[in-house]
Amino acid sequence: MKTISCKDMGVDCGFVAKGETAEEVISKLNDHATKAHPEVVAEMSKKMSEEQMKTKMTSMVKDM
Numbered sequence: 001m002k003t004i005s006c007k008d009m010g011v012d013c014g015f016v017a018k019g020e021t022a023e024e025v026i027s028k029l030n031d032h033a034t035k036a037h038p039e040v041v042a043e044m045s046k047k048m049s050e051e052q053m054k055t056k057m058t059s060m061v062k063d064m
């Protein structure tokens, strides 16, 4: 199983996305972050392109 947490992204939040594939957990974290931390998403999208964010998140996905 793969996981990625808000903490991995530098957000002080206990949310952890779990799934079978990296794409799945990234999409779950994206959904959560868009709703729960819109200011963080806005800040990141100022500094990074969507592609760069995807790469960063992919590198933070952990295997359980």
Ligand SMILES: [Zn+2]
Pocket: 006, 011, 013, 014, 015, 032, 033, 036, 037
């Ligand atoms: Zn969160």
